[in-house]
Amino acid sequence: MANPDLELQKAINDALRGDAALMKLVHRVYDSVKVSSEASGNGAPWGELDGYVSFGPEDGTEDRHDCFTIEEVTFQIDCWSRRPGKTHVKQILRAVRNVLSGAELPLPSFGNVLSELVLQRIVPDPEEGVTHGILQFTFEIQIQ
Secondary structure, three states, X not given: OOOHHHHHHHHHHHHHHOOHHHHOOOOOEEOOOXXXXXXXXXXXXXXXXXXXEEEEEEEEEEEEOOOOEEEEEEEEEEEEEOXXXXXXXXXXXXXXXXXXXXXXXXXXXXXXXXXXXXXEEEEEOOOOOOEEEEEEEEEEEEEO
């Protein structure tokens, strides 16, 4: 049986990586990142652009109807910058929003799913010199 969560994650990943404007701002889009002193030494995950995007927490709920089920997934996209101030992270946030806000993402087994932005936040990061931007999008997937 097809997995709507995995298809959604792949669609989000493909949409973000395929956007030239976003990729001019960030080194890469990661599913998961573990920053270590060894990884930081070779530029990963930051790269020469001093920024990256990673997938954060995700939540899901299910709403059953007579003939179908709706799975609602809230997916967090984390945006990171090592450049001074908030300008760079705000540019990354806007680029991600431009890609995902209201986007019709194709899911091979479930058709297209629409996204809705529900939260944007910039928070202090414990690591000095790092700015963390957070976007949360909700997606409704109709399951037969």
